[in-house]
Amino acid sequence: MKTNSLVFSIILIFGLISCTQNVVYEMNHDFENEAWHKDSTLTFNVNITDTNQIYHIFFNTRITGQYEHSNLFLFVNTAFPNEINTRDTLECILAKPDGEWLGKGFGNIWSNKIVYRKYIKFPYTGVYSFEIEQAMRSDILPYVLDAGIIIEKAVK
Numbered sequence: 115m116k117t118n119s120l121v122f123s124i125i126l127i128f129g130l131i132s133c134t135q136n137v138v139y140e141m142n143h144d145f146e147n148e149a150w151h152k153d154s155t156l157t158f159n160v161n162i163t164d165t166n167q168i169y170h171i172f173f174n175t176r177i178t179g180q181y182e183h184s185n186l187f188l189f190v191n192t193a194f195p196n197e198i199n200t201r202d203t204l205e206c207i208l209a210k211p212d213g214e215w216l217g218k219g220f221g222n223i224w225s226n227k228i229v230y231r232k233y234i235k236f237p238y239t240g241v242y243s244f245e246i247e248q249a250m251r252s253d254i255l256p257y258v259l260d261a262g263i264i265i266e267k268a269v270k
Contacts, residue, residue, distance in 0.1 A: 195240025
């Protein structure tokens with residue numbers, strides 16, 4: 115068992131090193147000891163310094179196989195440095211209609227990197243605040259292990 119954990123850790127480290135060269139920001143909130151309550155807002159503050167760069171924004175989720183839905187709805191509130199605010203609703207498809215999980219799986223845990231925005235430019239330098247709320251009908255959403263955001267430079 116220890117050998118499997120060691121091999122997995124080494125593969126994960128090399129995978130992260132090779133995939134992080136274009137990552138500008140990545141942060142996740144861990145729910146492993148709790149459920150995601152409807153009132154729990156995840157806040158991510160991202161300092162953008164280059165308005166000429168083109169970016170991609172993704173949301174991460176990691177769920178267990180006991181997750182009871184095939185999707186996850188999110189409310190995404192974005193506060194721009196110039197005090198403009200936007201609100202979006204995003205549906206994250208986590209399983210096929212036949213129940214097969216999407217994303218990358220290891221054991222009973224499934225990770226997804228869901229596209230939010232691609233090929234965008236941030237219009238202002240400064241801190242952008244992204245607030246994420248789960249928008250499912252349930253007040254409490256069990257079996258979500260973590261959720262987060264990734265902002266990457268678009269490869270030309």
